[in-house]
Amino acid sequence: xDVGIDxxxxxxxxxxxxIVELAQARDVDPNKFTIGIGQSKQAVPDIxxxxxxxxxxxxxxxLDDDNRNEIGLVIVGTESSVDESKATSAFLMDLLDLPxxxxxxxxxxxxxxxxxxxxxxxxxxxxxxxxxxxVIASDIARYGIKTPGEVTQGxxxxxxxxxxxxxxxxxxxxxxxxxxxxGDFWRPTFSKTAFARGKFSNEIYVEFFTTLWKKFQxxxxxxxxxxxTMLFHIPYTxxxxxxxxxxxxxxxxxxxxxxxxHYQKSIEFSRNVGNLYTGSLYLGLISYLVNGDAKANDNLxxxxxxxxxxxxxxxxxxxxxxxxxxxxxxxxxxxxxxxKISVADYESIFSKELENGDTTALSTVHDKFYxxxxxxxxxxxxxxx
Ligand code: COA
Numbered sequence: 001x002d003v004g005i006d007x008x009x010x011x012x013x014x015x016x017x018x019i020v021e022l023a024q025a026r027d028v029d030p031n032k033f034t035i036g037i038g039q040s041k042q043a044v045p046d047i048x049x050x051x052x053x054x055x056x057x058x059x060x061x062x063l064d065d066d067n068r069n070e071i072g073l074v075i076v077g078t079e080s081s082v083d084e085s086k087a088t089s090a091f092l093m094d095l096l097d098l099p100x101x102x103x104x105x106x107x108x109x110x111x112x113x114x115x116x117x118x119x120x121x122x123x124x125x126x127x128x129x130x131x132x133x134x135v136i137a138s139d140i141a142r143y144g145i146k147t148p149g150e151v152t153q154g155x156x157x158x159x160x161x162x163x164x165x166x167x168x169x170x171x172x173x174x175x176x177x178x179x180x181x182x183g184d185f186w187r188p189t190f191s192k193t194a195f196a197r198g199k200f201s202n203e204i205y206v207e208f209f210t211t212l213w214k215k216f217q218x219x220x221x222x223x224x225x226x227x228x229t230m231l232f233h234i235p236y237t238x239x240x241x242x243x244x245x246x247x248x249x250x251x252x253x254x255x256x257x258x259x260x261x262h263y264q265k266s267i268e269f270s271r272n273v274g275n276l277y278t279g280s281l282y283l284g285l286i287s288y289l290v291n292g293d294a295k296a297n298d299n300l301x302x303x304x305x306x307x308x309x310x311x312x313x314x315x316x317x318x319x320x321x322x323x324x325x326x327x328x329x330x331x332x333x334x335x336x337x338x339x340k341i342s343v344a345d346y347e348s349i350f351s352k353e354l355e356n357g358d359t360t361a362l363s364t365v366h367d368k369f370y371x372x373x374x375x376x377x378x379x380x381x382x383x384x385x
Pocket of ligand 1: 029031032033035036037148149150151152196197198199201202205235236239305307
């Protein structure tokens with residue numbers, strides 16, 4: 001039985017800043033941010049948005065009257081959740097009108113959470129073929145104003161429905177993984193922003209990729225020639241390239257050139273949105289499927305990495321007719337219709353948040369799902385009509 005991704009939906013906030021303007025405001029050569037880091041725009045979430053509202057927006061794009069009642073598992077991968085106890089998925093139950101006979105919970109392991117969720121969903125569907133799983137990656141990536149990581153911030157969510165006979169991507173059930181206690185990135189419970197040993201995190205990321213790629217090749221007796229495309233976790237678009245570059249000179253030049261060309265297609269959306277943390281790999285997948293020359297039966301290698309750290313490489317195959325199940329025009333239109341705001345306005349939004357007793361001014365809401373109120377320290381959400 002084939003199991004994999006049947007639907008893919010993406011949401012990012014409607015405001016963004018221009019990375020050249022950010023560089024100018026920080027007195028940095030813009031080429032460092034646009035070429036050295038590889039970013040063009042950065043999504044800025046509104047005060048009424050968080051991991052819950054963005055997860056709801058992305059999931060709302062993949063759920064319909066037919067598949068909603070077949071869902072038996074709801075997993076949200078996030079490292080920017082709003083509650084230390086209640087899972088993001090619990091808030092989604094009524095926002096998305098999900099059936100009650102589901103297991104709904106949250107997974108945290110930095111940017112690896114959604115991959116853990118996807119693999120769990122694979123096993124769930126393999127054991128329960130009449131059921132589907134909803135896996136959502138939702139995050140606001142925040143390092144703080146005037147920090148080295150500021151240029152690698154971003155926000156958004158990716159939702160996936162996992163089912164038998166999937167319409168987009170068949171998972172091969174081939175995977176290698178590793179975990180190690182590493183101090184490359186962390187966010188203590190008291191802090192809204194992350195702490196990172198940035199350059200160390202780059203080194204660990206590349207080391208995990210090279211180790212896992214060796215393991216994957218040995219375990220399944222494959223080489224780069226067996227893959228049409230390699231997709232990477234993309235905290236910023238230069239990062240995946242650092243891993244891919246380790247293959248230069250190790251594989252035939254034309255294969256390397258093809259993989260680099262496909263990588264460029266996979267980073268187009270991330271370049272214009274920024275870091276989605278655990279959704280980044282899956283935004284790369286969407287970007288490749290929408291902007292690349294993906295064909296039926298193409299073999300993909302996917303490298304997932306979450307600081308702290310867990311890494312995994314797995315493989316998958318593109319399903320014929322996949323393009324009918326991703327609304328490419330809608331995604332492109334939404335990205336093009338976003339509003340550019342000034343760096344000063346971004347700084348002002350960054351420093352504000354709803355406090356206990358506050359309600360959201362409805363006139364400022366430009367999305368379907370929003371944080372409406374914080375009452376007795378409980379976050380309450382609503383839908384606009
Ligand atoms: N023109 C073009 N490129 C330039 C440049 C210029 N004027 N100035 C610098 N660069 C290049 C550097 O050569 C470097 O390229 P390289 O990485 O290929 O060597 C790149 O821009 C970044 O410069 P660097 O001095 O290393 O930047 P930094 O000290 O500001 O740190 C990060 C960059 C990514 C480490 C930092 O943004 C960070 O900590 N981010 C958060 C952590 C993270 O995202 N980790 C990812 C792993 S999951």
